[in-house]
Amino acid sequence: MRVIFMGTPDFSVPALRAIAARHELAAVYSQPPRAAGRGQRPRPSAVQAAAEELGIEVRTPLRLRDADEQAAFSALGADVAVVAAYGLILPQPVLEAPRLGCLNIHASLLPRWRGAAPIHRAVMAGDAETGVAIMQMEAGLDTGPVLAKARTAIGAEETTADLHDRLAAMGAGLIVDVLDRLPLPAVPQPDKGVTYAAKIDKAEARVDWTRPAAEVDRLIRGLSPFPGAWCEIGGERVKLLRSRMAAGQGRPGQVLDGFTVACGSGAVEVLEAQRSGKKPMAAGELLRGWGLPAQLD
Structure with missing residues (x-):
């Protein structure tokens, strides 16, 4: 399929590489380079660096609300967009542009831990297990129906860093499986069990x-x-x-x-x-x- 990938941090890179190995990537979207290091020089995101290594076009708009940006996104003619920790809100015209919509790789067992810091919050709450969910995106915050889930136990001495790496690999495997089997039925999230993973302060x-x-x-x-x-x-x-x-x-x-x-x-x-x-x-x-x-x- 023809795929647009949208992600920014290290968590997203395994999924980008897995999709690139099996599908046509029309473009990669990532947040703009940020000043980093002692010299405060602009540094590309982990996703941008990986995409450029793979020879894939990278786009780094500051926002997606502008009509020109939305038209450029739509003009890519994608079958589906895959979003993994991108960090920007997708307006409705962007959500609707790909033929099969936009799928999100979310690092929790939705509806538990919707929001910005699901891995941190799962460990801090003492959850016995967590996982990855592939969600059909809609306007609400991580409220869309779920196409697939994968579960994993949280070890007694495991840190967020440990869990992050395992979930990133799980997400890469799960999204490739989902893309290979689209279209799939999407199951609405239950109202019971909703929790929010607030950004870490x-x-x-x-x-x-x-x-x-x-x-x-x-x-x-x-x-x-x-x-x-x-x-x-x-x-x-x-x-x-x-x-x-x-x-x-x-x-x-x-x-x-x-x-x-x-x-x-x-x-x-x-x-x-x-x-x-x-x-x-x-x-x-x-x-x-x-x-x-x-x-x-």
Whole structure:
């Protein structure tokens, strides 16, 4: 089929490559390059870089509300558009332009975790499983009917980064299967079980050791690697990137052993952390030559 692909971050790249291997890509849409690095030079998105490597035309409009942009999109004559973490709202003329409409690769088991941060929220909520859904897009926020789903368990020590990579690969496989079998029946989402995955606010990231250990552990894993849960140690902000539940009790914030810290109930062992201006390090390596105080804020 003739496909338009629309995506921006690393999550979208496996799907782009999988579709390019089996179908004709009319064009790739991605968000414009953003300033990055010390020199703040414009850097293309992960999708743009991959598409250019594959020799596919890339378009990076600031918005799709303009009539000229919508006409250019329609003129591509696509059978279907595939959207994966694109980051721009698709107006109705864009949704209706491809013969088979626009399909979205969404990293949750809809209707749970509609919205911007479904992987983070699933880990932070302690969900036992998550997955990928292929949805027929409509005007509402992730409200469209679902064509296919794939499920996966969330491991007890798994981070958002770990889950992100597995779901990206699952999404790539699932969208290729769906494209090969179109048209497919689309099942409306039930009203029951709807939750919203709000964008992560950096204000959520500070660890509160008075919370139960299970909540602290999920916060650390759910916000890893970005924006990274953090605490202050000796006046220095330290990111906590991997953790697991641990035995032990004490005052909230009390360091029990190594990098095991007491919480409001129970304790959490920090497995990986990152000091300011340093690279991420395993806890054992981090603590060599750097002792923790008896109490963390």
